[in-house]
Amino acid sequence: MSVTEPVILATSRWRGILQWAACGGKCARSLESLLIPLGALVVSLLLFAIFVAFSGHDPWAVFGSLYVGAFGSWFSWQNSLLRASPIMLTALCTALPARVGLVVIGGEGAVVLGGLTAALAGIALNGSAPPGVVLLLMLVTGAVGGGAWLSLVGVLKHYRGVNETISSLLMNYIAIAVLNFLVFGYLKDPATLNKPSTYSVGEANMIGNIGDSSVHWGVPLALCACVALWFLMRRTTFGFSADIVGGNVRAAQVCGLSVGRVMIIVCCLGGAAAGIAGAIEVAAVHGRANASLNAGYGYAGILVAFMARHNPLAIIPVAILLGGIRASSGLLQRVHDLPDATVLVLQGIIFVVILASETLYGRIKWFNAK
Amino acid sequence: MQRRTILKGMAAAGVASSLGLIGSRAVFAAEKVRMGFIYVGPRDDYGYNQAHYQGKSAVGALDWVKAVDEENVPETIEAVKTMESMINLDGAQVLFPTSFGYFDPHILKVAPKYPQVMFLHCGGLWDASKHPKNVGSYFGYIDEPVYLSGVVAGHMSKTGKLGYIAAIPIPQVLRNINSFTMGARSVNPNCTTTVVFTGGWSNPVKEAEAANSMADQGIDVLTAHVDSPKVVIETAEKRGIFSCGYHADQSVLAPKGFLTGAEWNWSKVYLDYAELIKTKKPIPNLVRGGLKEGIVKSSPYGAVVSEKARKNADDIRAKFMSGEFVVYKGPIKDNTGKEVIPAGKSYAQTDIWLESMSWLVEGAIGSTKG
Numbered sequence: 001m002s003v004t005e006p007v008i009l010a011t012s013r014w015r016g017i018l019q020w021a022a023c024g025g026k027c028a029r030s031l032e033s034l035l036i037p038l039g040a041l042v043v044s045l046l047l048f049a050i051f052v053a054f055s056g057h058d059p060w061a062v063f064g065s066l067y068v069g070a071f072g073s074w075f076s077w078q079n080s081l082l083r084a085s086p087i088m089l090t091a092l093c094t095a096l097p098a099r100v101g102l103v104v105i106g107g108e109g110a111v112v113l114g115g116l117t118a119a120l121a122g123i124a125l126n127g128s129a130p131p132g133v134v135l136l137l138m139l140v141t142g143a144v145g146g147g148a149w150l151s152l153v154g155v156l157k158h159y160r161g162v163n164e165t166i167s168s169l170l171m172n173y174i175a176i177a178v179l180n181f182l183v184f185g186y187l188k189d190p191a192t193l194n195k196p197s198t199y200s201v202g203e204a205n206m207i208g209n210i211g212d213s214s215v216h217w218g219v220p221l222a223l224c225a226c227v228a229l230w231f232l233m234r235r236t237t238f239g240f241s242a243d244i245v246g247g248n249v250r251a252a253q254v255c256g257l258s259v260g261r262v263m264i265i266v267c268c269l270g271g272a273a274a275g276i277a278g279a280i281e282v283a284a285v286h287g288r289a290n291a292s293l294n295a296g297y298g299y300a301g302i303l304v305a306f307m308a309r310h311n312p313l314a315i316i317p318v319a320i321l322l323g324g325i326r327a328s329s330g331l332l333q334r335v336h337d338l339p340d341a342t343v344l345v346l347q348g349i350i351f352v353v354i355l356a357s358e359t360l361y362g363r364i365k366w367f368n369a370k
Numbered sequence: 371m372q373r374r375t376i377l378k379g380m381a382a383a384g385v386a387s388s389l390g391l392i393g394s395r396a397v398f399a400a401e402k403v404r405m406g407f408i409y410v411g412p413r414d415d416y417g418y419n420q421a422h423y424q425g426k427s428a429v430g431a432l433d434w435v436k437a438v439d440e441e442n443v444p445e446t447i448e449a450v451k452t453m454e455s456m457i458n459l460d461g462a463q464v465l466f467p468t469s470f471g472y473f474d475p476h477i478l479k480v481a482p483k484y485p486q487v488m489f490l491h492c493g494g495l496w497d498a499s500k501h502p503k504n505v506g507s508y509f510g511y512i513d514e515p516v517y518l519s520g521v522v523a524g525h526m527s528k529t530g531k532l533g534y535i536a537a538i539p540i541p542q543v544l545r546n547i548n549s550f551t552m553g554a555r556s557v558n559p560n561c562t563t564t565v566v567f568t569g570g571w572s573n574p575v576k577e578a579e580a581a582n583s584m585a586d587q588g589i590d591v592l593t594a595h596v597d598s599p600k601v602v603i604e605t606a607e608k609r610g611i612f613s614c615g616y617h618a619d620q621s622v623l624a625p626k627g628f629l630t631g632a633e634w635n636w637s638k639v640y641l642d643y644a645e646l647i648k649t650k651k652p653i654p655n656l657v658r659g660g661l662k663e664g665i666v667k668s669s670p671y672g673a674v675v676s677e678k679a680r681k682n683a684d685d686i687r688a689k690f691m692s693g694e695f696v697v698y699k700g701p702i703k704d705n706t707g708k709e710v711i712p713a714g715k716s717y718a719q720t721d722i723w724l725e726s727m728s729w730l731v732e733g734a735i736g737s738t739k740g
Contacts, residue, residue: 334438
């Protein structure tokens, strides 16, 4: 018996207890994928504290305001959730294609197109169908619009070998141009002189708020989408085949999987999620389609997808965290006279540290020991 | 585990300190007039947002005013949340959401919920028959100083070719382009204004491209109507041509070629509002005015501007101040040769007809189709 043995025994007992506490002693992996991002978050906050201190402010007070602004009250929670919900959906737009190994950054275009098609459906049906039906059809057409738009990325990739990152990025600009063209032309409501917009979809057809809160029903819809797509990608044969395509295309072909079909479906699903985000913007916030659809939600979603390691379920807390950080920006500006860029610095630090922490997976012995 | 305890402690300490801060602020500020300002872009953009920030700083300097502000707030649900946050957390009595797109639907959605708060929007949209009583609008006839910029440009241009880089073809923008062109043509009837629409309010890359391409075409005076004319003015200076500013004073960006510019004078407007609130007088729902009312002004002439040009512009300014100068006086043709204002007909600045302008005046090269 060597001298170190009792120490090993002791640590392994602790590990055993922790693992048991987490999930019945069966999933050191899950513990790893929980503790590494949390650790990265703590490190990012420390780095941010140093940044704040150097800019001449008290990091404790700033953290306090961050917390109050993001999660300190029911008002702040609503604020954070409302900001998080479009980002959850656009994050899915990057996270799903990532499972088949595609880096798609076309969420912005899918939001715009989804919002536009939803508005079209709303304008066409306004008054001629019951409000609930109009709303449902708006959401469906939004999903179809965004989904069809991004399936093009999958088609171009599979049949023409076009790099999906470039094509999806460029398609964002096309989508925005299409929106502007229609909003300034055929679909323009002449009453919207100085902010050209489409005709209204009708107040009655819009998504309402939950109870007397200011949170609209789009928020639970976004949560459901994350859970449903997590189930699809992690618990069904389709999700498994997507993982195989992402792992090794050749192997997938040998298994007899239709690689192109899987790729296109996954791109379409991602686009549909972002399209719903656009539809919700129209149906819950603006009531019409206009340039405000192009508000950067698509790009924020890319950040969230990478931070969540492309896991649809992990997107929920990450998006809420990011929504909270954005929500607290106002308080940082008003209480501490910090510029808006402060929260961008925090977002940036978290993003870099979390990406850097990816290299730690499988390297910390503590999680791997049998 | 220790890490977690530290985190908890951190959060608790932060919350306690900032709650204390907000609490004490509310008590101290009880006697003060509390105003909240919201900008769509950065405070230091040398443009639209900076002009409002300067106005906010002027009222903020008064010891009986507490002014808070927030920058980079998009025209989405985030604008709603920022307004509510200023009301709930800062106790704002009056809000100035300064971007045009904040009005419909965001201000119209929030205002009925907070009848004790006044919502004053920059853009002149308030309509007594449609909008809540606690909402108001303020705006200025900025095409008056733009006309004066045109006069100076007409004197200084050697080629007679002027360039206007504008965001989108909406009435406000077209009115400025037309006034500038008519100002220049009042001096040199052969002057033309080449118009380029960039398609968005903040599109620095396209603005720089347009500025360079105009310089290549022999255009020797540039001006802009975008949120931040910074890029256009700097590019003009780099290319060795003249420039006229817009929104705020940009003379420092082009010490050699800056001629003059059209500026907002929001300090005056905001100080007037603060005084009304302090003395508990009713706040008018509509505030409008031009040079005479002091809501707009010209930037100081650049050193390069000739004596003759200054004299001419100053004479016209005096006529604006006395109210005898009318810009839109027939006969006026549009740039397709159609007569839009017949001889003998004239429209005073206050005339609402001018606010639905959809044409470019003779001498402007470009199309309202964008």
